Amino acid sequence: MSPEPAARVPLDLTAALAEVTAVSDEHAARTDRDAEFPVEALDALRGTGLLGLLVPTAHGGLGGTVADLVAAAQTLGRSDMSVGMIFAMHCQQTEAIVRYGDRALRDELLPGIAKGGIYLASVTTEAGKGGHLLSAQAQLTGGEGQLAIDRFAPVVTGGGHADGFLITMRSPDAVTDSEVSLVYAHRGQLDISGSGEWQPMGMRASHSAALKLSGSVPAGQVVGEQGGFHEIAAQVFGPLAHLGWSAVWLGTAAGALSRVLRLLRSPAGRERFDLTSELLLTRISRSRQRLESVHALLARALGMVESGQDLSVPARQLLLNSLKITAADECHAAVDDLVSALGLRHGYLRDSPTRLERALRDLRSAALNYSNDRLHLADGRLALRDQGVNFA
Structure with missing residues (x-):
């Protein structure tokens, strides 16, 4: 019951999804029972190139469309909703880089995403405001081309296994919570610590536990305009x-x-x-x-x-x-x-x-x-x- 896919669906998309769902089906009962992140399914997403579904072919990706994302997300959701959500959220982050990252950031990140080496997590939640997208409390600081990140997020889907993060924060010169910037950080640029257990009713394999992130990144890793x-x-x-x-x-x-x-x-x-x-x-x-x-x-x-x-x-x-x-x-x-x-x-x-x-x-x-x-x-x-x- 999926909308008709666009003509540019990669030829191996069906086979790639079949490979991932076979792995997902094999491990879903255990990851749900034990509230474990679906590492095996993520490895399959990496190996099939599906993490690069929305990466343009010029950067080595599959060059897929939003219709391809919708079709793939439905297929993965039939197998394991946690795996489907992990994939869909990663693709959302990828598209932000494709459309709003500067050329240097795109050239650096997109080939790695296409090869399956970079799984992206989203850091938008904050204590006191929940998941409200258009406000932020923690503020970017720094100078001389570097930006300091000091951020706590109560919910980060798959954050413990992510290779990189897209993080919302108040822009450096912001005077209101609504002046929000989006910044990318490699895992190696951050000190990361967990906070509390992840024992939810459902979506147990998403492992959306709280994370504390701190570190610094070059100013060129801001995605889009500061405050935009x-x-x-x-x-x-x-x-x-x-x-x-x-x-x-x-x-x-x-x-x-x-x-x-x-x-x-x-x-x-x-x-x-x-x-x-x-x-x-x-x-x-x-x-x-x-x-x-x-x-x-x-x-x-x-x-x-x-x-x-x-x-x-x-x-x-x-x-x-x-x-x-x-x-x-x-x-x-x-x-x-x-x-x-x-x-x-x-x-x-x-x-x-x-x-x-x-x-x-x-x-x-x-x-x-x-x-x-x-x-x-x-x-x-x-x-x-x-x-x-x-x-x-």
Whole structure:
């Protein structure tokens, strides 16, 4: 149920994804149980070149499009939602460098990403402000071409295994929290320490634990203009996050529905379940309907992003935010419908081949990952600016 891929899909994308999902499937139960980062899946992403999906071919990458990212994220989400989110967030960081890094930074980083040597983590959360993108409290300082970083982040997905970080901070001369810069730091340029355990309900393999980062980087590692992160957020971070995350969530829920249908149509399933039950059929219908709605909204938002329009226009921001909110709510609800449809044995227990229990736990994080409540507040303000109710 993925949107039609663009014509430039790399010829080996399907094979590469099959290789990664085979590894992911093999280790997903253990990484979820033990809350371990999926090192084996990351190694497969490195080895297949998928970390360089959005890196231009001129820098050795696959030259993929946002549609390729959406298709890949759905496929990985069907296998392991943590792996899908790790991949989607890395691609978001990569695109920021492709579009806003200066030539020297692109020439330095992009070939390494393309070869699988650089996995990127995002550092945008901060104590006291949560994951709010457009403000920062910690300030860049320094002189003589160097910038000092002293940053604590309560949530950094995969940070313990990242080779580099894109970090939001107040720009050196900022007088308000809204003057935010984005800076890149190699792992070797930082002193990194962890803080606390990672023992969540779901998304356990994402290992999104807190990190303390300190060090210094050359001024040329600022991505975009000093204090200009708001443009990167509007044109890259927000759109690719909402498209990538929603694709992963849709993949996770679609995979769950597929496993349920295979169970029901199997000989054992036909003996156990009454496939003429109106209640069962209605719940399956509701689940499919929810996913169709998300898929349609995802395809519409993807088309808008690929058209190259200015994404800061209120109606377009509203569409992207609506995608994230709807996907978070409906994908979780679709799996919850399936839990009710199958009952205790195959809907609730961990050892069911449907894996609904894990999908439900993982998808519960979707509404909290850049909170739906926060987005609704933003959308209320945006809607007030669009009195004509014009749709993107």
